[in-house]
Amino acid sequence: MSIYLLALLIGVVAGLRAMTAPAAVSWAAYLDWLPLENSWAAFMGYRFTPYVFTALALVELIADQLPSTPSRKVPQQFGARIVSGAFCGAIIGTTAGAWIGGLIAGAVGAIIGTLGGYEARKRLVMATGGKDFPIAILEDAVAITGALLIVSAVA
Numbered sequence: 371m372s373i374y375l376l377a378l379l380i381g382v383v384a385g386l387r388a389m390t391a392p393a394a395v396s397w398a399a400y401l402d403w404l405p406l407e408n409s410w411a412a413f414m415g416y417r418f419t420p421y422v423f424t425a426l427a428l429v430e431l432i433a434d435q436l437p438s439t440p441s442r443k444v445p446q447q448f449g450a451r452i453v454s455g456a457f458c459g460a461i462i463g464t465t466a467g468a469w470i471g472g473l474i475a476g477a478v479g480a481i482i483g484t485l486g487g488y489e490a491r492k493r494l495v496m497a498t499g500g501k502d503f504p505i506a507i508l509e510d511a512v513a514i515t516g517a518l519l520i521v522s523a524v525a
Contacts, residue, residue, distance in 0.1 A: 373466040374475045379520050380462055381455030381476035385442075385483020386513040388451045389430045391458040393423040394517035403525035404465050411461045411469075431510055435503065442484050455480025462524055 384391035392414075398404045399415030406412050413419060433439050440447055459476015463469040487509065494505045 373463060373468060373524070374471055376520055376524055377459035377462045377472035377475035378479040378482075380458045380517065381479020381481075382483035382486070383479075383513050383517045383520065384455035384458055384476070385451050385480040385485075386487045386509055386516075387427065387430060387434070388447075388454040389423060389427040390510075390513045390517050391454055393420065393427040394514075394521050395458045395461050396420040396423045398521035398524065399461075403521060404461070406461065406464060409464050411464050414461060434506055434510070442488055448484055451484045452477050452480045455483070462520075465524055 380391050380395065383394070395404070396414045397420045399406045399411070400417075400420045402415070404415070406415055442448065442451065456473045456477035459479065460469045460473035463472015463475070466472075491502075491505050491509055494508070495502050498505065
């Protein structure tokens with residue numbers, strides 16, 4: 371599979387859940403699925419990095435369930451997702467010596483994931499009679515599963 375497609379897809383995951391993508395990328399680096407040693411992104415495979423990103427991802431998964439959580443389309447949320455997608459895309463691109471292309475693909479993927487995820491969730495919630503919680507859990511499962519499949523495909 372093309373490294374640019376994988377970078378785009380990890381960006382989509384970041385658009386769904388901003389911290390799930392870096393958590394998956396960090397675990398993949400830690401487990402030596404991603405060849406990042408001697409690169410700018412080597413820190414993603416350091417001993418404690420996956421645990422830090424996993425903790426952040428868990429906080430995000432919990433916070434997403436709270437009614438006070440702002441929309442993913444507000445500037446701060448949207449921006450964080452684009453940065454996360456670009457960052458993770460650059461890391462995936464680095465495995466093939468194409469970090470700039472990966473960065474761009476990841477950012478584009480994050481935009482697609484943010485806007486597409488918003489629309490999909492809104493429509494699914496309406497289709498289920500306004501029940502957001504099961505759709506939020508479904509979105510979490512899609513993001514986690516997608517992230518794992520993407521990072522394992524890079525290896």
